[in-house]
Amino acid sequence: MEENGIMRLVIRNGALVSSDTVFKETDLLIENGKITKVGRELQIAADEYIDATDKWVLPGGIDVHTHLEMPLRDDIWSSDDFYSGTVAAAYGGTTTIIDFPTQVRGKKLSVAVSEWMQRAKEKSVVDFGFHGIVTDVSKATVNDMARAFQNGITSFKFFMAYPGSLMMSDTDLFKAFRTCSKLGALPMVHAENGVIIEEFIREALDKERVFPIYHAKTRPPLTESDAICRAAHLANLAGSPVYIVHLSTREGLQAIVNLRKMRMDILTETCPHYLLLNETAYLERDLKGAKYVMSPPLRPESSPPALRYGLLKGEIEIVATDHCPFPLSLKRELAGTNFTKIPNGGPGIETRLLLLYHFFVATGKMTPSQWVSVTSTQCAKTFGLYPQKGTFLPGADADCIVFDPKGQTSLNAEDLHMNVDYSPYQGLVTKGKIETVISRGDIIITQGRCTAEKGRGQFLPRRPFRR
Numbered sequence: 001m002e003e004n005g006i007m008r009l010v011i012r013n014g015a016l017v018s019s020d021t022v023f024k025e026t027d028l029l030i031e032n033g034k035i036t037k038v039g040r041e042l043q044i045a046a047d048e049y050i051d052a053t054d055k056w057v058l059p060g061g062i063d064v065h066t067h068l069e070m071p072l073r074d075d076i077w078s079s080d081d082f083y084s085g086t087v088a089a090a091y092g093g094t095t096t097i098i099d100f101p102t103q104v105r106g107k108k109l110s111v112a113v114s115e116w117m118q119r120a121k122e123k124s125v126v127d128f129g130f131h132g133i134v135t136d137v138s139k140a141t142v143n144d145m146a147r148a149f150q151n152g153i154t155s156f157k158f159f160m161a162y163p164g165s166l167m168m169s170d171t172d173l174f175k176a177f178r179t180c181s182k183l184g185a186l187p188m189v190h191a192e193n194g195v196i197i198e199e200f201i202r203e204a205l206d207k208e209r210v211f212p213i214y215h216a217k218t219r220p221p222l223t224e225s226d227a228i229c230r231a232a233h234l235a236n237l238a239g240s241p242v243y244i245v246h247l248s249t250r251e252g253l254q255a256i257v258n259l260r261k262m263r264m265d266i267l268t269e270t271c272p273h274y275l276l277l278n279e280t281a282y283l284e285r286d287l288k289g290a291k292y293v294m295s296p297p298l299r300p301e302s303s304p305p306a307l308r309y310g311l312l313k314g315e316i317e318i319v320a321t322d323h324c325p326f327p328l329s330l331k332r333e334l335a336g337t338n339f340t341k342i343p344n345g346g347p348g349i350e351t352r353l354l355l356l357y358h359f360f361v362a363t364g365k366m367t368p369s370q371w372v373s374v375t376s377t378q379c380a381k382t383f384g385l386y387p388q389k390g391t392f393l394p395g396a397d398a399d400c401i402v403f404d405p406k407g408q409t410s411l412n413a414e415d416l417h418m419n420v421d422y423s424p425y426q427g428l429v430t431k432g433k434i435e436t437v438i439s440r441g442d443i444i445i446t447q448g449r450c451t452a453e454k455g456r457g458q459f460l461p462r463r464p465f466r467r
C-alpha cells in the first residue's frame with residue numbers, strides 16, 4: 001500500500017524476458033516509477049496488481065529512429081505529431097523514442113533543438129531523447145554540437161544523400177566525424193551516394209520513367225554499399241566509430257561485415273520494412289506503390305533474406321522504424337507528376353515489436369531475449385540510456401509491457417493509431433498482443449485504451465557513446 005507516499009505496483013507471475021534470459025513465474029515490484037525488486041512470490045502489499053500469469057513481461061521498446069512532426073517542405077510535415085506519434089508508439093509497446101531535430105541549411109542546429117524540445121515536451125506521452133541532424137560544419141554549428149552534447153544530445157546524424165539540401169561533402173563529413181570523436185558523440189550516417197543517385201534520376205526522367213518503381217531503380221543497392229564504405233573509412237580516419245542508420249541492402253551488410261574484418265568500428269540498425277518487404281511493392285496499381293517511397297527504398301528480393309540472416313546472426317544490432325508518415329492521398333497526388341515529388345517516408349512506430357514477434361519469435365527463428373535486445377536493451381546501451389532504460393535491473397525506470405504471446409493483433413490502418421490513412425501491412429493479423437504498457441510506473445495502455453496525459457513524457461539526456 002501507499003506508505004510514506006510511495007506508490008507501489010506489482011506485476012505478478014509473468015515470464016520476465018530480459019536480453020539474455022527468461023525468468024519464469026516472476027514478480028516485478030515497481031515503486032515510485034522505478035523497478036525496485038524482481039523475485040518469486042513477492043509478499044508485498046501494493047496499490048495495484050497486474051496478473052501476468054501466462055503472459056510475458058518485457059522492458060519497454062526503444063525506437064531510436066523517428067521523425068515526428070518533421071517539416072519536409074513549408075506546407076508538408078510528417079503526419080504524426082509528438083502526441084499522435086507517441087500514443088501510437090505506446091500502443092505498440094514502445095516507451096522511449098529518439099527523434100531528430102533537423103538543422104535547416106543556413107540556420108542554427110540550436111534553433112531546431114529548441115523547436116523540437118518545445119513540441120515534444122508539450123505533447124509526448126512517452127520519454128524522448130534527440131539526435132541532432134547536422135548539415136554543415138561551420139564554427140557556429142560545431143559550437144552548437146558541443147552545447148547539445150553537454151545537454152545530453154550525444155549522437156548526430158549526417159546525410160550522404162539529398163544534394164543541395166541535407167547532403168554533406170566528404171570533407172565536411174570527415175570534419176563532422178572529427179568533431180564527434182573529440183566530443184565522444186556517436187556519428188550516425190544516412191549512407192546513400194547522393195550525387196550518383198541524382199545522375200540516375202536525371203537519366204530516368206529524361207526517358208520519362210516517372211512511376212514509383214523508379215524511386216528504387218534510381219537508387220541501386222551499390223549506392224548504399226559505396227556510401228557505407230566511404231563513411232566507415234572517413235570515420236576511421238577521424239578516429240570515430242560510425243552508426244549506419246536504416247541499413248537496407250544485402251550489399252551494404254556485406255560491406256559492413258568486411259569492414260569489420262578490417263577492424264572498423266561500425267554499428268548498425270535496420271527497419272522492419274527492409275526485413276519484410278521488397279521493391280515489387282512499388283508496382284501496386286493506381287500509384288499505390290507511392291506508399292513505400294522512402295529513402296533508402298525497398299530493395300530487390302535478394303536483400304530482405306540477407307538482412308534477416310544478418311539480424312539473427314547479430315551482425316545488425318538494432319531494429320528501429322524510421323517512422324516518417326505522410327498520407328497516401330498526398331503521396332499519390334504528388335506521384336502524379338513523377339516519383340521525385342513523393343514525400344519520402346512511411347509509418348512504423350506502432351508495429352515494430354509485433355512484426356518482429358510474428359515473423360521471427362513466433363516462428364522460432366529468434367529467441368524472446370534476442371527480440372528484447374534488438375528492440376530495447378541494445379538500443380539503450382548504444383545510445384547512452386542503459387541502465388535507466390532497456391532493463392529490469394533495480395533502479396531502472398519502470399518501463400514495461402505485459403505481452404500475450406497467444407493473442408493476436410490486426411495491423412490494418414483502421415485498427416492502428418498512427419495518423420496515416422494506410423498500413424504497409426494491411427490484411428495482416430499478427431500473433432501476439434500488447435496488453436498493458438507501463439511508463440515510469442504509470443499504466444499508459446490498458447484494455448485497449450491510452451490513459452496517458454499529453455506532455456507526461458520527459459526529455460532524456462543521454463550519456464556519451466561508450467563501447
Ligand code: URP
Pocket residue numbers: 067190293294295296322324344345346
Ligand atoms: O525516407 C525517409 N527515410 N525519410 C526520413 C528521413 C531519413 O532519411 O531518415
Ligand code: ZN
Pocket residue numbers: 190245246295296
Ligand atoms: Zn536517413
Ligand code: ZN
Pocket residue numbers: 065066067322324
Ligand atoms: Zn530517418
